[in-house]
Amino acid sequence: xxxxxxxxxxxxxxxxxxxxxxxxxxxxxxxxxxxxxxxxxxxxxxxxxxxxxxxxxxxxxxxxxxxxxxxxxxxxxxxxxxxxxxxxxxxxxxxxxxxxxxxxxxxxxxxxxxxxxxxxxxxxxxxxxxxxxxxxxxxxxxxxxxxxxxxxxxxxxxxxxxxxxxxxxxxxxxxxxxxxxxxxxxxxxxxxxxxxxxxxxxxxxxxxxxxxxxxxx
Amino acid sequence: xxxxxxxxxxxxxxxxxxxxxxxxxxxxxxxxxxxxxxxxxxxxxxxxxxxxxxxxxxxxxxxxxxxxxxxxxxxxxxxxxxxxxxxxxxxxxxxxxxxxxxxxxxxxxxxxxxxxxxxxxxxxxxxxxxxxxxxxxxxxxxxxxxxxxxxxxxxxxxxxxxxxxxxxxxxxxxxxxxxxxxxxxxxxxxxxxxxxxxxxxxxxxxxxxxxxxxxxx
Amino acid sequence: xxxxxxxxxxxxxxxxxxxxxxxxxxxxxxxxxxxxxxxxxxxxxxxxxxxxxxxxxxxxxxxxxxxxxxxxxxxxxxxxxxxxxxxxxxxxxxxxxxxxxxxxxxxxxxxxxxxxxxxxxxxxxxxxxxxxxxxxxxxxxxxxxxxxxxxxxxxxxxxxxxxxxxxxxxxxxxxxxxxxxxxxxxxxxxxxxxxxxxxxxxxxxxxxxxxxxxxxx
Amino acid sequence: xxxxxxxxxxxxxxxxxxxxxxxxxxxxxxxxxxxxxxxxxxxxxxxxxxxxxxxxxxxxxxxxxxxxxxxxxxxxxxxxxxxxxxxxxxxxxxxxxxxxxxxxxxxxxxxxxxxxxxxxxxxxxxxxxxxxxxxxxxxxxxxxxxxxxxxxxxxxxxxxxxxxxxxxxxxxxxxxxxxxxxxxxxxxxxxxxxxxxxxxxxxxxxxxxxxxxxxxx
DNA sequence: AATGAATGAGTCTTCATTCAT
DNA sequence: GATGAATGAAGACTCATTCAT
Numbered sequence: 001x002x003x004x005x006x007x008x009x010x011x012x013x014x015x016x017x018x019x020x021x022x023x024x025x026x027x028x029x030x031x032x033x034x035x036x037x038x039x040x041x042x043x044x045x046x047x048x049x050x051x052x053x054x055x056x057x058x059x060x061x062x063x064x065x066x067x068x069x070x071x072x073x074x075x076x077x078x079x080x081x082x083x084x085x086x087x088x089x090x091x092x093x094x095x096x097x098x099x100x101x102x103x104x105x106x107x108x109x110x111x112x113x114x115x116x117x118x119x120x121x122x123x124x125x126x127x128x129x130x131x132x133x134x135x136x137x138x139x140x141x142x143x144x145x146x147x148x149x150x151x152x153x154x155x156x157x158x159x160x161x162x163x164x165x166x167x168x169x170x171x172x173x174x175x176x177x178x179x180x181x182x183x184x185x186x187x188x189x190x191x192x193x194x195x196x197x198x199x200x201x202x203x204x205x206x207x208x209x210x211x212x213x214x215x216x217x
Numbered sequence: 218x219x220x221x222x223x224x225x226x227x228x229x230x231x232x233x234x235x236x237x238x239x240x241x242x243x244x245x246x247x248x249x250x251x252x253x254x255x256x257x258x259x260x261x262x263x264x265x266x267x268x269x270x271x272x273x274x275x276x277x278x279x280x281x282x283x284x285x286x287x288x289x290x291x292x293x294x295x296x297x298x299x300x301x302x303x304x305x306x307x308x309x310x311x312x313x314x315x316x317x318x319x320x321x322x323x324x325x326x327x328x329x330x331x332x333x334x335x336x337x338x339x340x341x342x343x344x345x346x347x348x349x350x351x352x353x354x355x356x357x358x359x360x361x362x363x364x365x366x367x368x369x370x371x372x373x374x375x376x377x378x379x380x381x382x383x384x385x386x387x388x389x390x391x392x393x394x395x396x397x398x399x400x401x402x403x404x405x406x407x408x409x410x411x412x413x414x415x416x417x418x419x420x421x422x423x424x425x426x427x428x429x430x431x432x433x434x
Numbered sequence: 435x436x437x438x439x440x441x442x443x444x445x446x447x448x449x450x451x452x453x454x455x456x457x458x459x460x461x462x463x464x465x466x467x468x469x470x471x472x473x474x475x476x477x478x479x480x481x482x483x484x485x486x487x488x489x490x491x492x493x494x495x496x497x498x499x500x501x502x503x504x505x506x507x508x509x510x511x512x513x514x515x516x517x518x519x520x521x522x523x524x525x526x527x528x529x530x531x532x533x534x535x536x537x538x539x540x541x542x543x544x545x546x547x548x549x550x551x552x553x554x555x556x557x558x559x560x561x562x563x564x565x566x567x568x569x570x571x572x573x574x575x576x577x578x579x580x581x582x583x584x585x586x587x588x589x590x591x592x593x594x595x596x597x598x599x600x601x602x603x604x605x606x607x608x609x610x611x612x613x614x615x616x617x618x619x620x621x622x623x624x625x626x627x628x629x630x631x632x633x634x635x636x637x638x639x640x641x642x643x644x645x646x647x648x649x650x651x
Numbered sequence: 652x653x654x655x656x657x658x659x660x661x662x663x664x665x666x667x668x669x670x671x672x673x674x675x676x677x678x679x680x681x682x683x684x685x686x687x688x689x690x691x692x693x694x695x696x697x698x699x700x701x702x703x704x705x706x707x708x709x710x711x712x713x714x715x716x717x718x719x720x721x722x723x724x725x726x727x728x729x730x731x732x733x734x735x736x737x738x739x740x741x742x743x744x745x746x747x748x749x750x751x752x753x754x755x756x757x758x759x760x761x762x763x764x765x766x767x768x769x770x771x772x773x774x775x776x777x778x779x780x781x782x783x784x785x786x787x788x789x790x791x792x793x794x795x796x797x798x799x800x801x802x803x804x805x806x807x808x809x810x811x812x813x814x815x816x817x818x819x820x821x822x823x824x825x826x827x828x829x830x831x832x833x834x835x836x837x838x839x840x841x842x843x844x845x846x847x848x849x850x851x852x853x854x855x856x857x858x859x860x861x862x863x864x865x866x867x868x
Numbered sequence: 869a870a871t872g873a874a875t876g877a878g879t880c881t882t883c884a885t886t887c888a889t
Numbered sequence: 890g891a892t893g894a895a896t897g898a899a900g901a902c903t904c905a906t907t908c909a910t
């Protein structure tokens with residue numbers, strides 16, 4: 001009996017996630033009211049406050065939810081189509097998967113926008129879940145190992161690529177600036193390859209001058 | 218007499234820009250009211266509507282204003298310290314300038330955030346001002362020429378680098394994720410150099426497969 | 435023209451006072467909403483907040499307003515009917531005036547209730563207005579002088595009597611406990627006379643034992 | 652078994668009394684919610700309604716509870732320290748006891764405030780309990796008898812004194828107006844003595860004029 | 869008897885916008 | 890052009906009360 005109640009609660013929480021997601025995407029966060037959310041979810045106003053502190057709380061939890069969903073989708077995509085024979089191809093295919101998703105759902109892109117950011121994403125998850133429990137990261141690390149990629153900072157490499165992909169997608173997909181994504185894609189691939197190469201060059205050493213430049217600007 | 222009136226108007230407009238800038242930075246756009254803005258500017262509420270349609274109109278114009286200011290500052294910095302002897306150094310120095318500004322003013326970073334995006338930026342300016350009139354771009358193109366850089370898509374190259382810098386700054390400076398900016402900087406420099414190299418490799422050809430991957434995902 | 439605006443504002447403020455007074459009396463403070471108040475005053479909801487911070491602010495200002503009104507009414511009553519030939523009669527007549535008002539308007543009594551308290555009353559007025567500017571007190575002091583009353587602590591004497599009258603009125607008028615006011619009145623008069631006598635006995639000295647009792651209880 | 656259930660119920664009722672008392676004192680009646688009360692009492696929300704009709708019902712029963720407790724405490728104090736040799740001293744000592752309690756617990760004073768009023772107090776008790784069952788009153792009447800006090804209206808005398816003490820305590824202790832209680836105390840004692848004398852003067856007659864004044868005011 | 873999730877009417881409060889002066 | 894009082898729609902949030910378990 002107790003179990004039924006818990007199930008019921010989870011169901012309501014998910015209904016709120018679902019309805020707010022739709023509304024945020026279609027009308028934006030600012031123009032979505034709690035009234036709208038609960039109405040769409042088929043719940044009473046007060047019920048909202050049993051599950052979330054306020055709209056901001058809901059949003060933050062939703063971003064985490066959606067973002068990890070997206071990464072998991074990418075992960076699934078990869079294991080369902082294990083067609084690659086080198087690391088570079090794998091990385092490019094993941095990037096292309098993100099771009100495909102963004103192109104088919106520009107609202108999603110706008111919503112998670114700069115929230116595809118490592119900051120929010122890792123921050124949000126890190127409290128509850130160790131990295132190893134996020135399948136996408138486990139998968140990434142496995143690929144590194146499997147293909148014997150020599151990389152001192154695999155996380156920074158991934159971070160760099162993801163930030164680049166997210167950021168240029170925003171501009172090229174939503175605003176077609178400076179060019180539409182399809183036109184930009186070959187150049188993006190080229191940049192990604194260059195970044196991969198840069199992080200896996202064995203002879204690399206941090207150049208002290210770089211840091212100096214930044215400080216003395 | 219006519220002139221005095223015009224000056225007066227400009228002064229009010231700037232007062233509104235200034236006060237809203239401060240308020241947006243410190244309290245965020247959503248929490249800043251028109252009341253706040255006019256009070257800080259020392260004007261009456263009704264006056265606001267003589268200069269801007271609404272808060273959104275003000276914001277859009279302000280972003281343009283601030284962003285071009287930032288680019289101009291970078292430009293000034295460059296011509297005042299013409300110390301570089303190659304193109305790569307020049308580009309890195311510009312990037313470092315942006316990062317320095319962001320580090321000394323994280324609120325500014327948060328505000329323009331993904332507005333350092335080409336989309337908003339170029340879009341906003343393009344209506345009034347042709348590229349050639351933006352000194353920063355003129356400077357950039359001059360540098361390309363001066364250092365005889367072979368690059369088929371100089372604008373895409375710049376776009377790529379700026380998006381990367383803006384995006385990783387957001388994460389590394391505001392959230393120190395995955396690492397603080399000072400730790401990330403050497404790797405960022407490496408990535409930028411790699412991108413520069415990728416765009417200036419003469420033998421490059423767009424790989425049709427890349428586009429294919431993205432489409433078939 | 436400017437004057438007209440000010441008049442208009444005062445009018446609105448008074449309308450809010452009036453309507454809230456009626457509603458507080460008839461439905462109680464807790465059950466009166468701001469909606470009710472502005473509706474009765476014929477104003478818009480937002481207008482309320484131009485004049486008062488919230489319902490509590492309105493109440494505090496209203497209590498001061500009403501209480502001083504009541505004292506002024508008593509004062510007027512006295513000067514319009516200057517029939518007394520000694521101080522005691524004057525004091526009793528003032529007390530009787532308060533009681534008459536309370537009996538004819540029990541809601542008023544309940545509202546100012548223990549707010550006829552010196553604390554709230556003096557506190558509220560003292561910031562803006564020195565004692566001498568409250569006609570009732572000036573009148574009281576004049577009577578003291580005129581009838582050559584020998585009293586070291588005229589203010590404490592007045593305080594004692596007013597507290598007693600307010601407090602017993604509450605019980606005898608609103609609850610008819612322990613007896614209705616008309617039955618209690620002769621005894622109240624007797625007590626008041628006794629207090630007057632106690633404060634004007636010239637031979638009096640503070641008894642150290644009294645304070646000792648209270649401390650050692 | 653039946654007994655255990657009854658004990659359990661009493662325990663819950665008392666828990667609700669205790670937690671609501673604390674909350675009313677510290678946050679006021681209006682700002683205390685039923686949620687707060689049950690949480691502090693460690694009970695479920697629905698349980699509240701098994702014991703009280705609503706918050707008002709709880710408050711009324713609590714006031715009675717607290718007030719009679721206070722009187723009983725005074726009573727205990729008196730019989731534990733039977734040091735007085737006349738009636739006046741006994742009365743003053745009771746008053747001083749109340750004041751001492753109020754000074755050590757101003758929140759208590761504020762809470763029962765004008766609820767030390769005969770109205771609420773007698774009213775509340777009278778339904779269930781005849782006067783004779785309230786030990787304090789029995790004690791009072793015994794003292795009257797024991798010291799052979801000649802007083803036609805001992806209850807009105809007590810009422811008068813208690814109202815005066817409660818009312819001036821409110822002002823002098825909570826607001827230190829017009830003077831702090833310690834400064835006022837000698838004068839309060841003087842007034843109480845005067846009232847005692849007024850009620851026990853054998854030659855007294857009600858003055859018909861007094862009532863007349865009040866009516867014709 | 870006890871629970872606590874759910875409800876939704878009810879309130880406060882904000883703020884963009886208007887318009888008479 | 891400039892003002893700022895007034896508006897009232899809109900939205901966030903609370904909380905007493907119910908009721909299925």
